[in-house]
Amino acid sequence: MFMLGPVGFATPLLLLGLLALPVLWLLLRAVPPAPIRRRFPGVALLLGLRDEEAEADKTPWWLLLLRMAAIAAAIIAFAGPVLNPTERQAGNGPLLIAMDATWADARDWTRRLDRASALIDEAGRDGRPVAVIRLTDAPGQVAFQAADAVATRLAGVTPQAWTPRDLALWAEALPTGDFDTFWLSDGLNHPGREALFDAFDDKGTVTVFESPRPVFALHPATYGDGAIQLSASRMPAADPVAVEVSARGPDPSGVERELARIGLDFGLGAGRAEAALSLPPELRNRITRFEIAGLRSAGAVSLTDDSLKRRKVALIGGGADREGLQLLSPLHYLRQALAPVADLMEGSLTDLLLASPDVVIMADVARLSQADTDALLDWLDTGGLLLRFAGPQMAASDISRTSEDPLMPVRLREGGRAVGGAMSWGEPKTLAPFPEDSPFHGLPLPEDVTVTAQVLAQPDPDLAERTIAALADGTPLVTRKAVGQGQVVLVHVTANAEWSSLPLSGLFMSMLERLAVSTRPAAPEAADLVGQTWVPQIVLDAYGQLQDAGDLPGQPGEALARAMATGPGPDQPPG
16 A cells, blocks of 8 residues: 555555646647638628627636546545554464453444454455454453354353453363464453463564553552542543542432442552542442443442441440440440441430441440330341440349330340459459350450350240350350341440459450441451352443343352452452
8 A cells, every 4th residue: 555644545556647737737638730711702790799608719728627626636535545544464374363451451442343244344355264262261262253243142241240360271272283363452461461472473563553542440448537538540541631530329219329429639640549538327328339430341330348337336234334444434445345336426316316327336234215126126126236235234223124124135044144353252253255146256266355244044944045255154245136137235244344354355346247246347368258158239341331140150269368369260250
């Protein structure tokens, strides 16, 4: 193809016709031969008459120029001009079209399919066999086929929501013999990229195509300093650009909509941008996902978890705080443990229930009025959690003695129990390992946690079923029962260090986490997942849309632990 600046010509030989334009100009300008004069007497009768239509004896220059331009335009048109033509790939052998097909390709996927379709059509005209591979798939056999057969299946090729874990594995799966490669890359430096390129280069000519537009990725949201911390990355980092992050979740009617929006500004050469989003707890707890507005890509979506949703916890103490004795306050250790991870509320029970708390904690509260009891039961029916701690007032009361109180998980004995003191027999009691059906199962037991006093449970038939933590001698330490859709939990010791050293240990916070009182669960480690099977329910496709997992099989905890370190894959998709 002959190039003249940005314009190429498919049949440049026709442009030689432009050389004939000067000759044509001279022919059109030539004066016809002078007429022969003959005298005719009758002409005298025409003397004095004027012809209304006069004709020039020569063609005007502007008319000649217009005719020449029309002829030149026709010659150029027949030469087949093309603006910014794409050079055809030379070669007669097989053509391999390799597509990364990751989430980074999703927003440009239609254009990439158009480019692959054009390559297949061109190979078909040249009689070249073609093969198309998707590098996010597990390496398999590469078979070259006729271009027409490959073109019919191209529309079914879709991107995946993960990235290749090791492209070098594809280098070992390439077929023998020489072939040319056209690599539609997403521009990211995946593991094994250099090794695969070298393998392609050994087989023949390699052409790599990358989109000129930057790739954006949204990091998981975190909560800190009283706001949601958002961050995103881009590659390559070039000119300043601004993007907007949309927070989405259900409204009060259950319809998903945009709840908030904030901008992220990438400076010149900056590869990362950060912003803090401050929202009321009610609105923040509704957020299920963040996404970069206008980008259809799984990398531009971040799903939220419980670590972002701070629960509203209502605290009610059974006794007034004594001035100067904060450590003896029934709520002091609860405030210290929960303030960083939950929104705490204090006041009367009636006012607190109007704020729809997620958890109500009562420390050494014995009896409640009938109105408060009915209000709490209604609240429990909707799924609330009532966490009660024992104390001197509960031990001295007659609550849940002869019959089980509706707001207590078990019946209690009178008086309570004291060990390890000057007026008692025996040593302070340690904790027993948590049973497998307990929410505390798997938590390590500190050796320095001991109990010196507690309220005792009556040995009813369902006591063992409701016990979720016990002392080394088998005495129940934490009991629980379901009430409607909610539950009532009783810790048989005080919430301060008066009866036990439990509030002074890290186990106290871990137990509150397991009871879903706080929302800062520790990230599971590989050892925590061993022996478990995780079944996917909702997965994220390459375009950032949630899809039903269908019949995807469950994954063992060991495989999920590896995926947490290496990233999602075909067997462990994101979701």
